[in-house]
Amino acid sequence: MTDTYSINLTRAPKPEKGTKSPSSAKRIFDRVRRQPLTVAAFFVIVFLALVAIFAPLIAPYDPNQSDYSTLLSGPTSAHWLGTNDLGQDELSRLLYGTRVALVVALGSVLIAAMLGVPIGLLLGYRGGWTDRLGSRLVDVAQALPGILVALAVIAILGRSLWTLMFAIGLIFTMGFARLTRAVTLTERHKLYVESAHVVGMKERVIIFRQVLPNLVGPIIIQAAVFFGSAIMIESGLSFLGVGLDRDTPTWGGMLSGAVEHQAQQPFLAFAPGIAIIITVLAFNLFGDGLNDAITGGVRKSPRKKLTTAELPGMSNAPTASAATLPGQTYSMGAQDAATAAPDATSPWDSRADEIRTPTGATETLPDPVEGAVLDVRGLSVSLERPEGDVVPLVSGANLSIEPGEIVGLLGESGSGKSMFAKAVMGLLPPRTRLSAGSIMFDGDQIAFQSQRALRAVRGAGIGVVFQDPLSALSPVHTVGKQLIEPLREHKGMSVAEAKERAVELLDRVGVTEARSRLDHYPHQFSGGMAQRVAIAMALAADPKLLIADEATSALDVTTQAQVLDLILDLRDEYGMGVLLITHDLGVVAETCDRAAIMYAGEIVEVGTTTDLFHAPRHPYTSALLAANPASDAQVDRLPTISGRVPLAGEWPVGCHFANRCAFATEACTSAPVPIVDQVRCVRADELTLEAVPR
Amino acid sequence: MTTTTPNTSHETEASRADEPLLVVEDLAVEYESAGAVPWRRKVSRAIDGVSFEIFPGETLGLVGESGSGKSTTGRAILRLNDAAAGSIRFQGTEVTTLGRRTPLSYRRDVQAIFQDPNSSLNPRHVVGRCVDDTLRTHGVTDPGERRARAEQAFDQVGLSTDHMHRFPAELSGGQQQRVAIARALVLEPKLVVCDEAVSALDLSTQGQIINLLADLQAITGVSYLFIAHDLGIVRHISDRIAVMQRGHLVEIGEAEELFTNPQHAYTRKLLGASPASKPEGRDERRARREAFRQMHEAETQLA
Ligand SMILES: Nc1ncnc2c1ncn2[C@@H]1O[C@H](COP(=O)(O)OP(=O)(O)OP(=O)(O)O)[C@@H](O)[C@H]1O
Numbered sequence: 001m002t003d004t005y006s007i008n009l010t011r012a013p014k015p016e017k018g019t020k021s022p023s024s025a026k027r028i029f030d031r032v033r034r035q036p037l038t039v040a041a042f043f044v045i046v047f048l049a050l051v052a053i054f055a056p057l058i059a060p061y062d063p064n065q066s067d068y069s070t071l072l073s074g075p076t077s078a079h080w081l082g083t084n085d086l087g088q089d090e091l092s093r094l095l096y097g098t099r100v101a102l103v104v105a106l107g108s109v110l111i112a113a114m115l116g117v118p119i120g121l122l123l124g125y126r127g128g129w130t131d132r133l134g135s136r137l138v139d140v141a142q143a144l145p146g147i148l149v150a151l152a153v154i155a156i157l158g159r160s161l162w163t164l165m166f167a168i169g170l171i172f173t174m175g176f177a178r179l180t181r182a183v184t185l186t187e188r189h190k191l192y193v194e195s196a197h198v199v200g201m202k203e204r205v206i207i208f209r210q211v212l213p214n215l216v217g218p219i220i221i222q223a224a225v226f227f228g229s230a231i232m233i234e235s236g237l238s239f240l241g242v243g244l245d246r247d248t249p250t251w252g253g254m255l256s257g258a259v260e261h262q263a264q265q266p267f268l269a270f271a272p273g274i275a276i277i278i279t280v281l282a283f284n285l286f287g288d289g290l291n292d293a294i295t296g297g298v299r300k301s302p303r304k305k306l307t308t309a310e311l312p313g314m315s316n317a318p319t320a321s322a323a324t325l326p327g328q329t330y331s332m333g334a335q336d337a338a339t340a341a342p343d344a345t346s347p348w349d350s351r352a353d354e355i356r357t358p359t360g361a362t363e364t365l366p367d368p369v370e371g372a373v374l375d376v377r378g379l380s381v382s383l384e385r386p387e388g389d390v391v392p393l394v395s396g397a398n399l400s401i402e403p404g405e406i407v408g409l410l411g412e413s414g415s416g417k418s419m420f421a422k423a424v425m426g427l428l429p430p431r432t433r434l435s436a437g438s439i440m441f442d443g444d445q446i447a448f449q450s451q452r453a454l455r456a457v458r459g460a461g462i463g464v465v466f467q468d469p470l471s472a473l474s475p476v477h478t479v480g481k482q483l484i485e486p487l488r489e490h491k492g493m494s495v496a497e498a499k500e501r502a503v504e505l506l507d508r509v510g511v512t513e514a515r516s517r518l519d520h521y522p523h524q525f526s527g528g529m530a531q532r533v534a535i536a537m538a539l540a541a542d543p544k545l546l547i548a549d550e551a552t553s554a555l556d557v558t559t560q561a562q563v564l565d566l567i568l569d570l571r572d573e574y575g576m577g578v579l580l581i582t583h584d585l586g587v588v589a590e591t592c593d594r595a596a597i598m599y600a601g602e603i604v605e606v607g608t609t610t611d612l613f614h615a616p617r618h619p620y621t622s623a624l625l626a627a628n629p630a631s632d633a634q635v636d637r638l639p640t641i642s643g644r645v646p647l648a649g650e651w652p653v654g655c656h657f658a659n660r661c662a663f664a665t666e667a668c669t670s671a672p673v674p675i676v677d678q679v680r681c682v683r684a685d686e687l688t689l690e691a692v693p694r
Numbered sequence: 695m696t697t698t699t700p701n702t703s704h705e706t707e708a709s710r711a712d713e714p715l716l717v718v719e720d721l722a723v724e725y726e727s728a729g730a731v732p733w734r735r736k737v738s739r740a741i742d743g744v745s746f747e748i749f750p751g752e753t754l755g756l757v758g759e760s761g762s763g764k765s766t767t768g769r770a771i772l773r774l775n776d777a778a779a780g781s782i783r784f785q786g787t788e789v790t791t792l793g794r795r796t797p798l799s800y801r802r803d804v805q806a807i808f809q810d811p812n813s814s815l816n817p818r819h820v821v822g823r824c825v826d827d828t829l830r831t832h833g834v835t836d837p838g839e840r841r842a843r844a845e846q847a848f849d850q851v852g853l854s855t856d857h858m859h860r861f862p863a864e865l866s867g868g869q870q871q872r873v874a875i876a877r878a879l880v881l882e883p884k885l886v887v888c889d890e891a892v893s894a895l896d897l898s899t900q901g902q903i904i905n906l907l908a909d910l911q912a913i914t915g916v917s918y919l920f921i922a923h924d925l926g927i928v929r930h931i932s933d934r935i936a937v938m939q940r941g942h943l944v945e946i947g948e949a950e951e952l953f954t955n956p957q958h959a960y961t962r963k964l965l966g967a968s969p970a971s972k973p974e975g976r977d978e979r980r981a982r983r984e985a986f987r988q989m990h991e992a993e994t995q996l997a
């Protein structure tokens with residue numbers, strides 16, 4: 001028996017092995033390493049495992065050897081943790097008790113997983129009647145108090161190590177079954193499962209070889225948590241005297257002995273009590289930490305708080321920020337206020353005319369655009385990875401939008417267009433931040449402002465529509481409520497006024513029977529209608545600027561055309577500026593007055609739509625136009641762009657497009673390429689590029 | 695409304711004399727709507743009366759707005775959904791009555807490429823394994839032969855053997871879709887259902903995949919049912935195009951003919967709605983859409 005113990009126990013502390021691909025295992029390892037608590041918990045677990053394995057070597061006495069000369073002694077030099085009522089050494093019993101605790105926990109969790117996981121797989125995969133009936137049974141079984149189940153099993157099968165493991169295992173079986181079922185239900189509809197069907201795999205093969213590997217992560221996390229609980233239950237049962245017999249040293253048994261003799265020797269309860277608490281805590285913390293590492297959750301990240309002082313350009317004195325924004329220090333007071341001075345609290349001196357981008361290029365900033373609703377200059381966004389490195393996502397972007405103008409921002413996935421929009425809205429996701437730049441909205445500086453100040457600006461002046469309309473609408477409130485509330489808050493309308501306005505807005509965006517639809521919930525609208533509602537919400541604030549982030553990408557062509565037409569109509573009617581973010585050349589061709597082309601974090605070309613389509617100046621723009629499969633020109637083979645977009649963090653020093661550019665030369669790769677005269681290409685002036693034939 | 699006029703495309707000209715590879719006749723598929731208890735569940739027809747044919751070596755495009763039943767049609771052919779009525783005959787064999795377990799021979803002949811390349815590959819398996827598993831399922835027991843065929847398939851789709859040892863997350867979207875194509879083609883199928891096979895890809899990658907599909911067709915003579923909502927792409931790749939609206943097939947015809955001379959009002963609407971590839975004439979297009987909309991509104995008000 002002792003041998004099996006040690007074999008099993010050596011496996012226990014490293015459950016994360018083999019749950020993910022090598023590379024993701026490494027990623028998880030990196031994340032775990034950055035969570036001090038998880039690391040500490042891991043070492044506690046390793047320590048416990050070592051203690052359990054080497055108990056015979058390190059225990060000073062045989063745990064069952066009685067020394068009748070010292071009963072209930074309390075700590076002495078011979079017995080560090082004292083002795084119990086039979087004169088047995090408490091320290092030795094504690095060390096041997098670790099064995100029982102870990103073996104029982106491991107055994108019961110394994111039994112639970114072996115029973116519960118197949119049940120869950122079957123229910124989740126089969127679905128239908130099997131699932132409905134089975135899930136009810138599982139629910140009922142789980143509702144039974146665990147300890148009672150265990151007591152019943154032990155009463156029937158008698159006391160033994162195996163019975164104990166089985167009894168505790170049964171308690172967790174339903175937990176595993178439910179978890180597995182839930183995950184399987186979502187996996188079952190994934191395309192890889194359907195692909196396996198199409199390929200002709202048998203159901204059994206699909207369940208066990210395709211679906212099961214995807215459940216390993218969640219199951220292991222659950223197992224780590226159950227491990228802690230199992231130790232608690234084992235101690236509880238031993239405490240009640242129904243666990244293992246008295247000869248086997250267990251923590252629960254020690255505790256119950258301590259309680260019996262509390263009056264004579266109060267010290268006895270401490271050691272087993274602390275051992276239980278530490279072990280349970282270690283497993284729970286480790287399980288949580290592992291979960292965070294696998295799911296990429298952020299918990300107590302060492303991320304620095306962004307204080308005003310740290311932000312570049314925040315202070316007006318030439319401090320460290322000067323390094324980031326050289327232009328600012330040169331121009332300090334050197335020029336007269338040729339342009340209207342911005343808001344006094346602005347971190348950005350509008351006279352600054354140069355900026356250093358994260359990639360190291362020193363760029364000349366364009367002049368501020370008078371009268372623009374949005375004037376973005378030198379905008380850079382960076383991401384702090386969980387692994388600790390900081391990578392630029394957007395670098396030195398300039399873009400302005402005039403009132404009544406629709407400006408497209410076109411780029412492939414990962415080019416940074418959404419980050420650009422989020423930075424403008426002040427809605428950057430966790431771990432990303434504005435690292436440099438000026439964002440003037442309707443004459444006010446909105447870069448590096450407090451969230452409160454931003455909320456006021458956004459609520460009153462910027463409307464936003466996202467790709468997934470349902471994500472912008474709250475599922476638990478009616479559409480009416482969601483429209484009326486902001487109207488009351490930002491416009492100070494009465495309920496009745498706000499309601500009238502809401503009806504008007506819905507009507508305006510083409511929602512039929514607007515009044516009765518106020519009482520509907522978002523899920524009761526089709527995709528296109530929901531997007532109209534989202535637009536109505538964006539319009540509620542009478543925005544000067546509407547930002548549409550892939551607002552039509554999820555819609556089919558007919559609905560897309562309707563929504564785009566709506567945006568055009570609203571622009572004509574209200575004269576607002578529109579930033580239209582898209583990856584679709586056709587959308588730009590149909591709607592935009594001007595467009596900016598983004599590639600790997602940089603705006604590479606800006607121009608009027610007609611110029612871009614007929615006289616592209618950047619090789620990427622031209623390649624993109626040529627590669628458009630939707631082009632009316634009938635060609636046998638589509639021209640393509642070879643290679644792939646460099647990922648954020650892997651951008652080259654020089655032109656980001658150089659590895660795919662047919663015109664690349666030495667000069668392209670040696671130094672960062674600045675944007676000059678609206679094009680970011682060193683050879684822009686000498687190249688004649690292909691365009692869409694008129 | 696099925697056209698039988700010969701196709702102008704060179705590969706299909708000869709093959710058109712052949713028997714059709716797939717004949718779909720009056721196909722209907724039903725979905726059960728979710729309900730907490732059995733008697734609250736309703737059955738609704740997602741598609742009804744759908745008929746078309748696919749010839750060897752041909753690409754049939756299937757377009758229509760979201761929810762019109764394009765995917766449902768493809769899934770019925772793949773036997774991922776049961777047919778409620780009608781028939782699907784593949785090389786003369788009735789497919790709808792095959793029973794629960796689809797014969798491997800049908801699985802070998804009819805393959806699929808789905809929209810989302812990322813989720814159509816098992817995230818926990820290196821991508822080489824998904825081709826390997828496919829071959830194993832079809833009784834290729836010799837590991838050496840499996841490896842050789844997988845390598846050949848990867849090579850065909852422009853991936854190196856080095857890619858075989860990577861996990862899907864370590865490949866770009868375009869590369870993932872190439873793996874999906876390798877998996878679909880390694881069995882040398884006769885028909886591949888491509889459901890939005892390039893829609894999730896970036897513009898610069900779409901073209902590569904479309905060229906690849908066309909090249910593979912030229913070599914192997916495979917037929918495609920190419921489902922997409924983007925008319926530009928469908929026009930580029932298809933020999934014939936079928937248009938679906940609300941579960942019905944409303945028009946089917948030669949690709950160029952359908953684009954230049956659409957018969958059904960819905961086809962015209964679809965064409966008017968799809969964005970052009972250049973800005974010229976957009977104001978007229980907008981005006982036309984507006985007129986169309988007003989006409990439609992007037993019609994519904996009358997009705
Ligand atoms: N699993 C399902 N359960 C119930 N109804 C469904 C299910 N899948 C599709 N439907 C319904 O069947 C109809 C046809 O859907 P289908 O997915 O075939 O459309 P589609 O043309 O492929 O659309 P898209 O362009 O959005 O992919 C729709 O009304 C849809 O709501």
Ligand code: SF4
Pocket residue numbers: 618619620655656657658659661662663664665668673680681682683684
């Ligand atoms: S800078 Fe050089 S590599 Fe970059 S786009 Fe211009 S020509 Fe091509």
Ligand SMILES: [Mg+2]
Pocket residue numbers: 764765766889
């Ligand atoms: Mg579909």
